Amino acid sequence: MFTRIFGKPKQETNALATLDKLNETLEMLEKKEKVLQKKAAAEVERAKEFTRAKNKRAAIQCLKRKRLYEQQIEQLGNFQLRIHDQMIMLEGAKATTETVDALRTGAAAMKAMQKATNIDDVDKTMDEINEQTENMKQIQEALSTPIGAAADFDEDELEAELEELEEAELEEQLLQPATTAPAAPIHVPVGRQPERHAPRKNTAEEDELAALQAEMAL
DSSP states (O other): OHHHHHOOHHHHHHHHHHHHHHHHHHHHHHHHHHHHHHHHHHHHHHHHHHHHTTOHHHHHHHHHHHHHHHHHHHHHHHHHHHHHHHHHHHHHHHHHHHHHHHHHHHHHHHHHHHHHSOHHHHHHHHHHHHHHHHHHHHHHHHHHSOOGGGGGOOHHHHHHHHHHHHHHHHHHHHHSOOOOOOOOOOOOOTTOOOOOOOOOOOOHHHHHHHHHHHHHHO
16 A cells, blocks of 8 residues: 555665666766776877877787777767666656656546545535524524514605605705804004003192082082
8 A cells, every 4th residue: 555655665765776876877987988088188199199100000009909999988988878868767766656656646546535525524514514504594584673662663654764864954945144253453563552641640739629519518
């Protein structure tokens, strides 16, 4: 069961080991290629020296060895290309296997969940939910229905009475007289307040005259 759900560990290990082996072989071929390239370059230099020394035969032998090295280098390049191709194919196959295992795991989990869920139970649950919803609606309607004296009120009559009140209010506003605008205040310039004369003192003669007039009035 665990092998079916989580894939195949042994095959996974074999794929990784094969990729490691291919990588090691590829590194070994690259090292050999570098060595052969150095040898071919050395043969070219020796051929130049023999050419300067007028030793044609020895120079030709150097060029022959250079070509042999070049053939080996080309062969190693082909080997590396094949290994790269094998690695790409193996990595692709590994990815495909992992994808299939993941899909298989998902399908098994979905199948298990479907077994745990019965369509009859789902229908029964939905019927219960609908029934409870309908009962709640009836309860809310019953609670919102007016009872007692409020149940005898006629909504149409209340609407008509409200319209009469609004019309009466409007007529009362139209019949009210327009209010007069307040008189504008009179501004007196600063510094020009009305003059107030100080009271003048009476003379002695004026005081005696006033006293005489008072006695004659008695």
